[in-house]
Structures are given as C-alpha cells and as structure tokens.
Amino acid sequence: MAAELSSIDQELEPTDEIAVDSTEEAPEGVAAEPHPDVLLVEQARAGDTAAFEKLIRQYDRQIFRTALHITQNREDAEDITQDVFFKAFQKLDQFKGNSKFSTWLVRIAVNESLMRLRKRKTSKTVSMDQDVETDEGSIPRDFAEWRPNPEQTFSQSELGDILRKTIAGLPPGFRTVFTLRDIENLSTEETAEALGLSVPAVKSRLLRARLQLRERLSRYFRKAATPA
Amino acid sequence: MNCTDFLAKLTDYFDGQIDAELLTEVKEHLGSCHHCEVVVDTTRQTIDVYRGHQPYEFPDELSSKLRGAIMDRCRKHVETTVGEKTSAGVK
Numbered sequence: 001m002a003a004e005l006s007s008i009d010q011e012l013e014p015t016d017e018i019a020v021d022s023t024e025e026a027p028e029g030v031a032a033e034p035h036p037d038v039l040l041v042e043q044a045r046a047g048d049t050a051a052f053e054k055l056i057r058q059y060d061r062q063i064f065r066t067a068l069h070i071t072q073n074r075e076d077a078e079d080i081t082q083d084v085f086f087k088a089f090q091k092l093d094q095f096k097g098n099s100k101f102s103t104w105l106v107r108i109a110v111n112e113s114l115m116r117l118r119k120r121k122t123s124k125t126v127s128m129d130q131d132v133e134t135d136e137g138s139i140p141r142d143f144a145e146w147r148p149n150p151e152q153t154f155s156q157s158e159l160g161d162i163l164r165k166t167i168a169g170l171p172p173g174f175r176t177v178f179t180l181r182d183i184e185n186l187s188t189e190e191t192a193e194a195l196g197l198s199v200p201a202v203k204s205r206l207l208r209a210r211l212q213l214r215e216r217l218s219r220y221f222r223k224a225a226t227p228a
Numbered sequence: 229m230n231c232t233d234f235l236a237k238l239t240d241y242f243d244g245q246i247d248a249e250l251l252t253e254v255k256e257h258l259g260s261c262h263h264c265e266v267v268v269d270t271t272r273q274t275i276d277v278y279r280g281h282q283p284y285e286f287p288d289e290l291s292s293k294l295r296g297a298i299m300d301r302c303r304k305h306v307e308t309t310v311g312e313k314t315s316a317g318v319k
Binding site: 206 | 239240242277294295298
C-alpha cells in the first residue's frame, strides 16, 4: 500500500473512488445527514454553475496551499488550482459521494502537483517516496528548549520566512503528509485516502516529518533563545 | 518504557489515539526523561507554529481571479458540450 503513490507514472484519477463515508456520523437509529457538499455537487451536476462556484469558494484556499506546498512554486499552484476545479467539474458525474468532496479534490491536487513537478524536473521521476527512506531527523538530536516561544522572538515576516524555508527542505513525501494532516487539518484517514497510502504509512511519515521540522526549526529557535 | 518506545508512540500520543494504560506509561516516561519532555514540547510548538502562521498567503484578489478563470472554463465547457449534443441531435 505504501508504494501506491510511488511514482507519478501511476497517476491517480479523480474517478478513483475512495472509501470515506461522506455522511456525518449519527447516533444509532437516526438517519445520517448527508454532507452539505453532496447537495451542491448534485445541483452543479444538474447545471447549476452557482453551486459549483460555492464549492470553489469553500476549497480554493486549501487546494492552492496544498499545490504550493508540494510544488513550491506560486505560478504552478495557481495553474494547478484552476486545473483541479476544472477537471473536477468535467468529472462531476464520476463523483459517487462515497468520499468527501474535499478529499476527492485534494487527491486530484496532489496528482496534478506531482505531474507538474515531473515536468519541471524532466529527467527525474518525482515521487511521494522520494527521500522518505532518509534517516535525517528521525532520531532527535537537539534537546534545547525553545524559550521564549517563536512568536515572541521573531516578527511575523521573519517567522514566515523561516517556516517557508524549513518546510521547503523536507522531501515531498513528508512535506505533503505534514501539510495535509497538520496544516490543512485532514484526519489521518483522510490524508491516507487523499494520498493513496495506508494509515500506518501516513503515521510513520507524519512522525518523521514532524521530527525533521522540529530539528530544523530548533536551529533558529534555540539559537534565538541563547544569550550572545 | 524507554525513549525508543516512547518515540514510536509519539504520533498516537499527539493525536489522542492512545489507550489509558499506555498513556500512564507515556506520562511516567515523560516525568523521568527531560529529553523526551523537550521533544514533546518543541514538536507540539512546531505543529502549533505552522497551524497559527500559514506560511503561504492566499489573498482575496487571487481567489477571485482564479475563481473567475475557472468559471469561464466551466461555462465554455458547458456551451461546447451542449453544442455538441445539439449537433448530434440534428444529425
């Protein structure tokens, strides 16, 4: 399972149904309410473009940021955001509602982003598994405390630069898992669905992504806390 | 529980997916291991700082520009599809 997204030659199609129940959990004996997106998708399918526009408003930010985190290129992320929604619009009939609409979109976005990376690095295959075997940061080495906390030490723009630089240094397979799980707040299961990975593979990559980021950030935040 | 065992449970600990018995062991370990205590504290801060400071902005103007472009493509697609269906019907 962990290798399902091992290469972008194995493209994920938005038609691939993913087994996440789109209904909210309901107590026993009570009919589950369908997710509001399901209604909007049905309306869009019936020709209501305003309904589709509402879906864009809801998820454009998430799709743009996901694409930007993976590609690290703003122009690519803008193009990908357009392509993801247009592709979804064309394939609306194939969305069966077994998955959350947002997870379906994220899955398309990840696929489009990896394809874009491949185009940029023409001679190199870009994959979700690239560099994930590295041991860097998987064993903590820095045990300095961060005092005062980063918000008190750095200005917003300095902090933004540090966060961008630090996450950009992670291998794509770690960066994407961290982005979906910790920044975009998808559940572990949704992250697994969106990436075509098993839950244990997501947990393993998430741990290593978090530890690598912690280690890299520590270089800035520890240093700042140490008196000259 | 040693540090390696603790690290293996760190993701589940952060995600609150750990049973009561194991949680007691984790807390006991944290109480006696300063290094792991620091790792937990700074890893939590790592997650929090990214959650609290989206490193990439997505201004309203960009959202509006992209949405407009997407909707143009969608409308053209609908027109083309309807046009093709109509031509096919006439034939």
